[in-house]
Amino acid sequence: xxxxxAAEVRRAVGAVTDPELRRPLADLDxxxxxxxxxxxxxxxxxxxxxxxxAATRIEADVHAAAAAVPGIDTVEVAVxxxxxxxxxxxxxxxxxxxxxRQMPFGPDSLTRVIAVTSGKGGVGKSTLTANLAVALAxxxxxVGLIDADVHGFSIPGLLGIAPGTQPTRIDxxxxxxxxxxxxxxxxxxxxxxxxxxxxxxxxxxxxxxxxFLTDVFFGDLDVLLIDMPPGTGDIAITLGQLLPHADVxxxxxxxxxxxxxxxxxxLVARQTxxxxxxxxxxxxxxxxxxxxxxxxxxxxxxQAVADALSEGADPVPLLASVPLSPALRAGGDAGAPVVxxxxxxxxxxxxxxxxxxxxxxxxxxxxxxxPLSLS
Numbered sequence: 417x418x419x420x421x422a423a424e425v426r427r428a429v430g431a432v433t434d435p436e437l438r439r440p441l442a443d444l445d446x447x448x449x450x451x452x453x454x455x456x457x458x459x460x461x462x463x464x465x466x467x468x469x470a471a472t473r474i475e476a477d478v479h480a481a482a483a484a485v486p487g488i489d490t491v492e493v494a495v496x497x498x499x500x501x502x503x504x505x506x507x508x509x510x511x512x513x514x515x516x517r518q519m520p521f522g523p524d525s526l527t528r529v530i531a532v533t534s535g536k537g538g539v540g541k542s543t544l545t546a547n548l549a550v551a552l553a554x555x556x557x558x559v560g561l562i563d564a565d566v567h568g569f570s571i572p573g574l575l576g577i578a579p580g581t582q583p584t585r586i587d588x589x590x591x592x593x594x595x596x597x598x599x600x601x602x603x604x605x606x607x608x609x610x611x612x613x614x615x616x617x618x619x620x621x622x623x624x625x626x627x628f629l630t631d632v633f634f635g636d637l638d639v640l641l642i643d644m645p646p647g648t649g650d651i652a653i654t655l656g657q658l659l660p661h662a663d664v665x666x667x668x669x670x671x672x673x674x675x676x677x678x679x680x681x682x683l684v685a686r687q688t689x690x691x692x693x694x695x696x697x698x699x700x701x702x703x704x705x706x707x708x709x710x711x712x713x714x715x716x717x718x719q720a721v722a723d724a725l726s727e728g729a730d731p732v733p734l735l736a737s738v739p740l741s742p743a744l745r746a747g748g749d750a751g752a753p754v755v756x757x758x759x760x761x762x763x764x765x766x767x768x769x770x771x772x773x774x775x776x777x778x779x780x781x782x783x784x785x786x787p788l789s790l791s
Contacts, residue, residue, distance in 0.1 A: 421487050422452040428481040429459055435470045436584055436591040437510070438635055442480070444506060448496065448735060455489035457482045462496040464503060464586045471495065487693025510633055511568040514586055517630045521659065527560075527637040529662040530693070530774065531655055534687065537568060537646040540698040541667040543748045544738065545643040546574035546598075548665075551771035552639055553597035560592070560634040563602030564625050564655065565645040571602045571645050576751025581605060589633045596753060601632050627656050634652065639774075656688025663691045665735075665774070668721050669699045675717035682725045682732075691730050693777055695722040696770055700737035705760065712740060735773045738766040 429450065430442030430613065441447055445569060448460030459482050463471055465547045475493055482491040498506065514520060532548070534541040553559040563571035572581070575595040582605050583590035592599040603712065632779060634640065639698050642662070645651050664685040667679035682692045697718025701709040722734040738744075741763030747754035755771075 418452050419463040424485050425457045425482050432477045457488045457491045460494045462498050485581050514737045519629045529640045531642045531662050532665045533644040533681045534646045534667045535681045539669045542570045547753045547767045549598045549641050550596045550757045551761045557638040559598045560637045560640045561600040562642045566603045569602045569604040572604050576750050603629045651675050660689035662690050666695045669713050670717040671714040675720045678721045679724045694733050694735040697737040700739045702740040736766040736769045738763050
């Protein structure tokens, strides 16, 4: 009876999910001796590293899982740390046969890669990318987000990731922090206290983006979004070389000056073989309380970009015009994406329309990308 009860406890504890790796403890070989004496369960587990940031949560979840087994009144959890050999075996298993520093997002990958770009800065590209990622995750998609805007990184703040949060390192793998079910990585997570500026040129930028793609363990993703820096500089060229099969979403504002340079970013992406899947116009007309509209930045830019990037039988659609929105701005400042905090806001509804379009196009593409996993 005691052995059977211990087996029940092992099954319950083994089903607990590591919050960073998003896999059951049993699959990660994190269980050790589990015994039962009377109504007392003694549970041994090991964590990946000393000081694992998820340690408290894992221990609490293990305690709760064991205590929920009928016949168990008391649970004692002993927590240890994996040996170097055990960590090495774990990282090899996580790579699923890939060599170290090999990129998992090649053309044969099940993950759809979408680079979100703009011609100029200040058009709200990062805010839209963060909200799009969260909206797709809320639909059950497994979403990763790379903040490739190294000089102007803002994704951690937009997602509400606390300052000072760093990826957990397991040997040469990095586990990205998770916010709103989105796994995110940014150079802002690696700066020392007091640093706020990254003054790098081409080779360092290339190496950083390459490491984000090879050394960060995102696990199985449906979609990897990349928040690109504005313009057509070093990182755009790097991503074109590393991910020529990626799709591209172009963000602009309505005025002509922004539209002209947004067109260039789409054309450069296309030259590397990437496919422009749509345009999003941000900061469109704001509806005032009296029902009138305020076109603060003019109108028509988004459609102009879409028309300029369309090619014969392969038109590029204007996916949405996102209106100026105090709620969108406030959500970005607070790290509370508006698609979750205020989904009925006009800007949130427009971004959710973009998420719907991206989701549909992912399922309908044939021969270029494998379909998104559907729940």
